[in-house]
Amino acid sequence: MTHGIAQEEIREEVRRALLEDIGGGDLTAALVPGDAQCGARVVSREAAVLCGAAWFDRVFLELSAAVNVTWHAHDGDAVAPGQVLCALHGPARALLSGERTALNFLQTLSGVATLARRYADAVHGLNVRVLDTRKTIPGLRRAQKYAVRCGGCHNHRMGLYDGILIKENHIRAAGSIGAALAKAQAPEGVIVEVEVENLAELDEALAAGARHVLLDNFNLDALREAVRVTRARAHLEASGGVTLDNIRAIAETGVDAISVGALTKNVRAVDLSMRVDEQ
Numbered sequence: 001m002t003h004g005i006a007q008e009e010i011r012e013e014v015r016r017a018l019l020e021d022i023g024g025g026d027l028t029a030a031l032v033p034g035d036a037q038c039g040a041r042v043v044s045r046e047a048a049v050l051c052g053a054a055w056f057d058r059v060f061l062e063l064s065a066a067v068n069v070t071w072h073a074h075d076g077d078a079v080a081p082g083q084v085l086c087a088l089h090g091p092a093r094a095l096l097s098g099e100r101t102a103l104n105f106l107q108t109l110s111g112v113a114t115l116a117r118r119y120a121d122a123v124h125g126l127n128v129r130v131l132d133t134r135k136t137i138p139g140l141r142r143a144q145k146y147a148v149r150c151g152g153c154h155n156h157r158m159g160l161y162d163g164i165l166i167k168e169n170h171i172r173a174a175g176s177i178g179a180a181l182a183k184a185q186a187p188e189g190v191i192v193e194v195e196v197e198n199l200a201e202l203d204e205a206l207a208a209g210a211r212h213v214l215l216d217n218f219n220l221d222a223l224r225e226a227v228r229v230t231r232a233r234a235h236l237e238a239s240g241g242v243t244l245d246n247i248r249a250i251a252e253t254g255v256d257a258i259s260v261g262a263l264t265k266n267v268r269a270v271d272l273s274m275r276v277d278e279q
Helices: 008-021 053-063 092-121 141-150 168-174 177-185 199-207 220-230 249-250
Strands: 035-045 068-071 084-091 128-133 164-166 192-196 212-216 235-239 257-258 273-275
Touching: 008 092, 008 141, 008 212, 035 092, 053 068, 053 084, 053 199, 053 235, 084 092, 084 128, 092 141, 092 249, 128 249, 141 168, 164 168, 164 177, 168 177, 168 192, 177 192, 177 199, 192 199, 199 212, 220 235, 220 249, 249 257
Parallel strands: 128 257, 164 192, 192 212, 212 235, 235 257
Antiparallel strands: 035 084, 035 273, 068 084
């Protein structure tokens, strides 16, 4: 297991990625003699938080068990521009064929972890949890949510199967907030949360017994009032329009959690480079 992710799951993600890139064979790597060996290094070109070593390793393991990867930094570590993250040695064809796929995983997951660290730092010292959402790259949800944790933020529900979030459309379909809450049959340990868009809906949710409430696009004054009228009767999560510029002000209103879709949706890959050593 890699922080809750089974190795078999990582293996399947890597196999799909390799099939996408290599298909029936790497036509360019075939120019290199089949018995050639070489070394390589991965270097960071910018400050970042590293994440994705298990996916990187698995890429080369799938191509050749003879590839050796030695890490000089670990998932969750802050890395600096010019820092050597790992060294590789093994069959040249395997290193060349796996380079792009391995870096794609490492750069993308490091990008998520790096952004998560910025959000975590922005609320440092405040009693609030920064949460991710289901706005993830299809097929990489568990990997991205792992990267969020590496960056110091927290996971919300993994999917529709492990948490109930009653949103606007559910409320409309059910008829009212109270009716939706009354129909919510949650297995033991599963949280039931209801989304509200104004203070009147918050009152309705609290009257219906809601213990977890998502405050959707509330301004700062409304968030402060929501905290005041709730009086700790429910866990309050702020969501909508959250940025690095305003997250601390939102946290200072007293809400318990803040969800940020940008953690996994607006991903900018970290700039990393893999260089084969001169022979």
